[in-house]
Amino acid sequence: MDTPRIFISGLGHVGRAMLALLKEKSSPACRVAGLADSSGALLSAAGFTREELDRIAAAKATGQRLAALGAGFQDGFRADALAAIGESKPELLIELSPTDLDGGGAAGRYARAGLASGADLIFASKGALAGDWEGITAAVRRAGRRLRFSATVGGGMPVLDAGLAFAQANPIDSIEALLNGTCVYILSLMETGMDFDEALKAAQAAGMAEADPAADVDGWDAAAKLSILARVTMGCPLAVSAIERGSLRKASGEAVRSALRAGKRLRAVGRIERVPAAAGPDSARASIRLMEVDARSALARSGSENAVVFSSRYAGDLALIGKGAGPRETAAAVLRDLAILSAGTQPYS
Incomplete structure (x- = not known):
């Protein structure tokens, strides 16, 4: 061709x-x-x-x-x-x-x-x-x-290609990820003193959030990405409807800033875990939850960066960090x- x-x-x-x-x-x-x-x-x-x-x-x-x-x-x-x-x-x-x-x-x-x-x-x-x-x-x-x-x-990050290559003869047993740049952007603004509504309006004004932000802040966008990740890099079927979703709307400014003072950052983390099967293909369980991560962690991103950490059975972890959004x-x-x-x-x- x-x-x-x-x-x-x-x-x-x-x-x-x-x-x-x-x-x-x-x-x-x-x-x-x-x-x-x-x-x-x-x-x-x-x-x-x-x-x-x-x-x-x-x-x-x-x-x-x-x-x-x-x-x-x-x-x-x-x-x-x-x-x-x-x-x-x-x-x-x-x-x-x-x-x-x-x-x-x-x-x-x-x-x-x-x-x-x-x-x-x-x-x-x-x-x-x-x-x-x-x-x-x-x-x-x-x-x-x-x-x-x-x-x-x-x-722009080659997440699927890297994960698929990493998984050859080396099964990936879990994945943790920040997969929605809008959520990272809003939480980063909240660390500066804004509450959720103020940060959302600022993100919309900057073109970082849609007029209807539900797909991003309610976890639907990240859930779709987790579903694809599980199928491609883990070989596990995972329906979007089966993924537990937490909403960013529940994040309080005080909780965000309290985590920062403690050397942590509050982030909307997607997680997939392999569930081994005695026969047939393994399954997976997944969630998107607001959780504190260590400020030195690959998941402690700011701005609109994404991060994905693959945890494999034999070769340890592989972390990818980069711009996950933008035309x-x-x-x-x-x-x-x-x-x-x-x-x-x-x-x-």
Whole structure:
């Protein structure tokens, strides 16, 4: 797959960041044959030029929809984005739609349309995978295609690849992690004297929290990531609904600052533990809880950093720390998947 034809569904912050990174010398070669948003799709049989991609990204940044841009492109606009995927016949479909933690939403529909057209899949949206893991992965196997989704956990950090490599002949028995940058950001602000409501408003003003913050502060986002982590790096099925979730709304400013004075930090820590089975695959239990961690711990992050600590049976611990959120970081992970699939190596499925 020297220069694959790709179709990108979703042109929000991550999608626009990806279009910008595709211009960099370090990016893998590809031809963007189709782009979709909620209004439909633009197609280009020859592949969009850099100038055209810049024009589309600039228009999307101002809130325009692809439906308003169709007249300016030779191959035009299609109102039915799913049919447009089949028409463009991409070799790779890159799914960047907003996450729907109830089961995938548009992401799942785009994925199945891509598979029907013969495309391999790259996901940044965690909802389709966490909500319908068996359905999506079974569809990939039936179609004989490949699947990558490293951006779903840890943003720009190669969490899934590192964990999968670490687990070879060395089972991972537990994982502790900070997987939601919004929660780390809010708790960091609370350490400076704010209460939860003040810190949440400040995070929203800084673009670090959504207008509806429930997915982040109530643990749904982190739970979806824990579900994917358990399946990929531990080989353990784990439904999002089975994960115990604590809410950041219960954090008091006094508790946050009391922990800091004691040389600790209060953080929303996700934990997965392997539950051995006498026969068949092991299972896992998982939770997301507010807990104090030692200030010198890998989990004592600030700002919007993420951290993951894999505890293995034979080789001790492996800790990864880095930026787990941000459009550019997430887009970089998508391009990493594109480079890996273009080279013909290491699909997750």
